[in-house]
Amino acid sequence: MSDQSAFKALADPTRREILRLLSGGSLTAGSIADHFSISKPSLSHHFNLLKQADLVRTERDGQNIVYTLNTSVLEDTARVVLDLFDYETAGKEQEKN
Amino acid sequence: MSDQSAFKALADPTRREILRLLSGGSLTAGSIADHFSISKPSLSHHFNLLKQADLVRTERDGQNIVYTLNTSVLEDTARVVLDLFDYETAGKEQEKN
DNA sequence: TAGGTATTTAGACAAATATCTAATTAAATA
DNA sequence: TATTTAATTAGATATTTGTCTAAATACCTA
Numbered sequence: 001m002s003d004q005s006a007f008k009a010l011a012d013p014t015r016r017e018i019l020r021l022l023s024g025g026s027l028t029a030g031s032i033a034d035h036f037s038i039s040k041p042s043l044s045h046h047f048n049l050l051k052q053a054d055l056v057r058t059e060r061d062g063q064n065i066v067y068t069l070n071t072s073v074l075e076d077t078a079r080v081v082l083d084l085f086d087y088e089t090a091g092k093e094q095e096k097n
Numbered sequence: 098m099s100d101q102s103a104f105k106a107l108a109d110p111t112r113r114e115i116l117r118l119l120s121g122g123s124l125t126a127g128s129i130a131d132h133f134s135i136s137k138p139s140l141s142h143h144f145n146l147l148k149q150a151d152l153v154r155t156e157r158d159g160q161n162i163v164y165t166l167n168t169s170v171l172e173d174t175a176r177v178v179l180d181l182f183d184y185e186t187a188g189k190e191q192e193k194n
Numbered sequence: 195t196a197g198g199t200a201t202t203t204a205g206a207c208a209a210a211t212a213t214c215t216a217a218t219t220a221a222a223t224a
Numbered sequence: 225t226a227t228t229t230a231a232t233t234a235g236a237t238a239t240t241t242g243t244c245t246a247a248a249t250a251c252c253t254a
Contacts, residue, residue: 011108019181042243044202063200063251071182081175084120085168139213160221160230
Protein backbone atom coordinates (compact mmCIF):
# COMPACT_ATOMS: atom_id res chain seq x y z
CA MET A 1 0.00 0.00 0.00
CA SER A 2 2.75 2.41 0.94
CA ASP A 3 0.76 4.83 3.10
CA GLN A 4 3.38 7.46 2.67
CA SER A 5 2.12 8.95 -0.57
CA ALA A 6 -1.46 9.02 0.72
CA PHE A 7 -0.51 10.84 3.92
CA LYS A 8 1.61 13.27 1.94
CA ALA A 9 -1.30 13.86 -0.39
CA LEU A 10 -3.67 14.50 2.48
CA ALA A 11 -1.29 16.96 4.12
CA ASP A 12 -2.21 19.74 1.70
CA PRO A 13 -5.49 21.66 2.17
CA THR A 14 -6.01 22.15 -1.56
CA ARG A 15 -5.77 18.41 -2.13
CA ARG A 16 -8.13 17.63 0.73
CA GLU A 17 -10.62 20.07 -0.77
CA ILE A 18 -10.27 18.37 -4.16
CA LEU A 19 -11.08 15.05 -2.49
CA ARG A 20 -14.03 16.61 -0.70
CA LEU A 21 -15.38 17.91 -4.00
CA LEU A 22 -14.96 14.46 -5.54
CA SER A 23 -16.79 12.85 -2.64
CA GLY A 24 -19.93 14.34 -4.17
CA GLY A 25 -19.24 12.56 -7.45
CA SER A 26 -16.75 12.51 -10.29
CA LEU A 27 -15.69 15.80 -11.84
CA THR A 28 -13.59 17.01 -14.76
CA ALA A 29 -10.25 18.72 -14.15
CA GLY A 30 -11.78 21.95 -15.38
CA SER A 31 -14.77 21.93 -13.08
CA ILE A 32 -12.52 21.17 -10.15
CA ALA A 33 -10.30 24.07 -11.17
CA ASP A 34 -13.31 26.41 -11.04
CA HIS A 35 -13.37 26.00 -7.28
CA PHE A 36 -9.85 27.28 -6.78
CA SER A 37 -7.97 30.49 -7.43
CA ILE A 38 -4.66 28.85 -8.24
CA SER A 39 -3.47 28.22 -11.77
CA LYS A 40 -4.40 25.12 -13.72
CA PRO A 41 -0.83 23.84 -13.86
CA SER A 42 -0.70 24.10 -10.07
CA LEU A 43 -3.91 22.11 -9.84
CA SER A 44 -2.48 19.61 -12.28
CA HIS A 45 0.47 19.19 -9.96
CA HIS A 46 -1.94 18.40 -7.11
CA PHE A 47 -3.82 15.95 -9.34
CA ASN A 48 -0.55 14.18 -10.01
CA LEU A 49 0.16 13.71 -6.34
CA LEU A 50 -3.36 12.43 -5.75
CA LYS A 51 -3.00 9.97 -8.63
CA GLN A 52 0.41 8.89 -7.39
CA ALA A 53 -1.21 8.07 -4.04
CA ASP A 54 -3.97 6.26 -5.94
CA LEU A 55 -6.51 8.44 -4.13
CA VAL A 56 -8.07 9.33 -7.47
CA ARG A 57 -8.49 7.58 -10.80
CA THR A 58 -8.85 9.27 -14.17
CA GLU A 59 -10.47 8.57 -17.49
CA ARG A 60 -10.71 10.66 -20.59
CA ASP A 61 -14.10 11.75 -21.89
CA GLY A 62 -13.52 13.63 -25.12
CA GLN A 63 -11.57 16.75 -24.26
CA ASN A 64 -12.13 16.30 -20.56
CA ILE A 65 -10.30 14.27 -17.99
CA VAL A 66 -12.71 12.97 -15.40
CA TYR A 67 -11.44 12.50 -11.86
CA THR A 68 -13.00 9.92 -9.56
CA LEU A 69 -12.36 9.31 -5.89
CA ASN A 70 -10.78 5.98 -4.98
CA THR A 71 -12.51 5.35 -1.70
CA SER A 72 -10.67 2.14 -0.88
CA VAL A 73 -7.39 3.98 -0.44
CA LEU A 74 -9.10 6.57 1.73
CA GLU A 75 -10.50 3.76 3.79
CA ASP A 76 -7.09 2.14 4.14
CA THR A 77 -5.59 5.46 5.19
CA ALA A 78 -8.26 6.12 7.79
CA ARG A 79 -7.64 2.60 9.06
CA VAL A 80 -3.95 3.36 9.60
CA VAL A 81 -4.90 6.36 11.72
CA LEU A 82 -7.53 4.44 13.64
CA ASP A 83 -5.05 1.64 14.31
CA LEU A 84 -2.83 4.14 16.10
CA PHE A 85 -5.27 3.98 18.96
CA ASP A 86 -6.88 0.57 18.41
CA TYR A 87 -10.20 1.97 17.39
CA GLU A 88 -13.01 -0.57 16.93
CA THR A 89 -14.83 -0.56 13.62
CA ALA A 90 -16.63 -2.87 11.23
CA GLY A 91 -13.36 -3.60 9.41
CA LYS A 92 -11.68 -4.80 12.56
CA GLU A 93 -12.01 -8.55 12.04
CA GLN A 94 -9.63 -8.29 9.09
CA GLU A 95 -6.83 -8.16 11.67
CA LYS A 96 -3.85 -6.30 10.22
CA ASN A 97 -4.70 -7.46 6.67
CA MET B 98 -9.41 21.92 15.56
CA SER B 99 -7.45 23.03 12.50
CA ASP B 100 -6.81 19.67 10.87
CA GLN B 101 -3.93 21.08 8.96
CA SER B 102 -1.27 20.63 11.63
CA ALA B 103 -2.42 17.07 12.36
CA PHE B 104 -2.30 16.04 8.69
CA LYS B 105 1.11 17.67 8.31
CA ALA B 106 2.29 15.82 11.39
CA LEU B 107 1.01 12.51 10.04
CA ALA B 108 2.68 13.05 6.68
CA ASP B 109 6.09 12.08 8.03
CA PRO B 110 6.97 8.41 8.58
CA THR B 111 9.16 9.12 11.59
CA ARG B 112 6.30 10.92 13.30
CA ARG B 113 3.82 8.16 12.49
CA GLU B 114 6.26 5.68 13.99
CA ILE B 115 6.55 7.82 17.12
CA LEU B 116 2.76 7.77 17.42
CA ARG B 117 2.71 4.02 16.88
CA LEU B 118 5.24 3.55 19.68
CA LEU B 119 3.14 5.75 21.95
CA SER B 120 0.02 3.75 21.14
CA GLY B 121 1.53 1.06 23.35
CA GLY B 122 1.79 3.49 26.25
CA SER B 123 3.58 6.67 27.30
CA LEU B 124 7.32 6.91 26.79
CA THR B 125 10.15 9.29 27.61
CA ALA B 126 11.85 11.28 24.86
CA GLY B 127 14.96 9.21 25.37
CA SER B 128 13.32 5.84 25.06
CA ILE B 129 11.56 7.00 21.92
CA ALA B 130 14.90 8.17 20.55
CA ASP B 131 16.34 4.69 21.07
CA HIS B 132 14.09 3.44 18.28
CA PHE B 133 15.52 5.81 15.68
CA SER B 134 18.86 6.44 14.08
CA ILE B 135 18.42 10.19 13.69
CA SER B 136 19.84 12.70 16.14
CA LYS B 137 18.01 13.75 19.28
CA PRO B 138 17.57 17.34 18.13
CA SER B 139 15.93 16.00 14.97
CA LEU B 140 13.60 13.91 17.10
CA SER B 141 12.91 16.95 19.24
CA HIS B 142 11.86 18.79 16.11
CA HIS B 143 9.38 16.00 15.35
CA PHE B 144 8.11 16.11 18.93
CA ASN B 145 7.47 19.81 18.51
CA LEU B 146 5.34 19.27 15.43
CA LEU B 147 3.39 16.51 17.16
CA LYS B 148 2.79 18.79 20.16
CA GLN B 149 1.79 21.65 17.90
CA ALA B 150 -0.82 19.37 16.34
CA ASP B 151 -1.87 18.36 19.86
CA LEU B 152 -1.32 14.73 18.89
CA VAL B 153 0.85 14.25 21.98
CA ARG B 154 0.96 15.73 25.46
CA THR B 155 4.03 16.02 27.67
CA GLU B 156 4.83 16.09 31.35
CA ARG B 157 8.14 16.22 33.13
CA ASP B 158 9.17 13.39 35.42
CA GLY B 159 12.46 14.36 36.97
CA GLN B 160 15.02 14.57 34.18
CA ASN B 161 12.69 12.90 31.73
CA ILE B 162 9.96 14.30 29.55
CA VAL B 163 7.16 11.79 29.17
CA TYR B 164 5.20 11.78 25.93
CA THR B 165 1.61 10.59 25.82
CA LEU B 166 -0.66 10.04 22.83
CA ASN B 167 -3.70 12.30 22.58
CA THR B 168 -6.15 9.88 21.06
CA SER B 169 -8.99 12.37 20.68
CA VAL B 170 -7.11 14.33 18.04
CA LEU B 171 -6.25 11.11 16.21
CA GLU B 172 -9.90 10.21 16.31
CA ASP B 173 -10.91 13.61 14.93
CA THR B 174 -8.35 13.27 12.16
CA ALA B 175 -9.53 9.81 11.19
CA ARG B 176 -13.05 11.19 11.15
CA VAL B 177 -12.06 13.86 8.63
CA VAL B 178 -10.71 11.16 6.32
CA LEU B 179 -13.73 8.93 6.81
CA ASP B 180 -16.04 11.86 6.06
CA LEU B 181 -14.43 12.16 2.64
CA PHE B 182 -16.37 9.09 1.66
CA ASP B 183 -19.27 9.20 4.12
CA TYR B 184 -18.13 6.22 6.07
CA GLU B 185 -20.54 4.95 8.74
CA THR B 186 -19.17 4.58 12.25
CA ALA B 187 -20.28 4.72 15.86
CA GLY B 188 -19.51 8.43 16.03
CA LYS B 189 -21.80 9.20 13.14
CA GLU B 190 -24.81 10.51 15.07
CA GLN B 191 -22.73 13.51 16.11
CA GLU B 192 -23.44 14.93 12.65
CA LYS B 193 -20.65 17.33 11.66
CA ASN B 194 -20.10 18.21 15.35
C1' DT C 195 -7.00 20.76 -41.86
C1' DA C 196 -7.10 25.13 -39.13
C1' DG C 197 -8.56 27.02 -34.89
C1' DG C 198 -10.26 26.57 -30.33
C1' DT C 199 -10.80 24.33 -25.80
C1' DA C 200 -9.05 21.26 -22.03
C1' DT C 201 -5.32 19.63 -19.76
C1' DT C 202 -0.62 18.45 -18.85
C1' DT C 203 4.49 19.02 -19.03
C1' DA C 204 8.73 21.83 -18.57
C1' DG C 205 11.41 24.82 -16.15
C1' DA C 206 12.20 28.43 -12.69
C1' DC C 207 11.86 30.12 -8.03
C1' DA C 208 10.56 31.20 -3.19
C1' DA C 209 9.09 29.01 0.97
C1' DA C 210 8.87 25.10 3.93
C1' DT C 211 11.03 20.94 5.86
C1' DA C 212 14.22 17.47 7.84
C1' DT C 213 18.55 16.98 9.18
C1' DC C 214 22.91 18.05 11.46
C1' DT C 215 26.41 20.03 15.14
C1' DA C 216 27.07 23.13 18.88
C1' DA C 217 25.26 25.38 22.69
C1' DT C 218 21.83 25.81 26.37
C1' DT C 219 18.59 24.54 30.06
C1' DA C 220 17.00 21.58 33.79
C1' DA C 221 17.35 18.05 37.08
C1' DA C 222 19.91 14.39 39.72
C1' DT C 223 23.89 13.06 42.25
C1' DA C 224 28.61 12.52 43.96
C1' DT D 225 28.89 22.94 44.16
C1' DA D 226 30.75 20.51 40.19
C1' DT D 227 29.57 16.84 37.12
C1' DT D 228 26.63 13.99 34.57
C1' DT D 229 22.41 12.91 32.21
C1' DA D 230 18.13 14.22 29.58
C1' DA D 231 16.22 17.08 26.55
C1' DT D 232 15.61 21.36 24.00
C1' DT D 233 16.93 25.54 21.37
C1' DA D 234 19.82 27.94 17.90
C1' DG D 235 21.61 28.25 13.59
C1' DA D 236 23.17 26.28 9.15
C1' DT D 237 22.20 23.60 5.00
C1' DA D 238 20.39 20.44 1.42
C1' DT D 239 16.03 18.78 -0.22
C1' DT D 240 11.26 18.99 -1.07
C1' DT D 241 7.16 21.46 -2.12
C1' DG D 242 3.74 24.68 -4.12
C1' DT D 243 3.35 28.10 -7.18
C1' DC D 244 3.92 30.54 -11.52
C1' DT D 245 4.37 31.41 -16.89
C1' DA D 246 5.28 29.42 -21.28
C1' DA D 247 5.01 25.62 -24.18
C1' DA D 248 3.25 21.19 -25.61
C1' DT D 249 -0.32 17.60 -26.28
C1' DA D 250 -4.93 15.83 -27.19
C1' DC D 251 -9.30 16.25 -28.76
C1' DC D 252 -13.30 18.55 -31.04
C1' DT D 253 -15.54 21.10 -34.71
C1' DA D 254 -16.20 24.31 -38.50
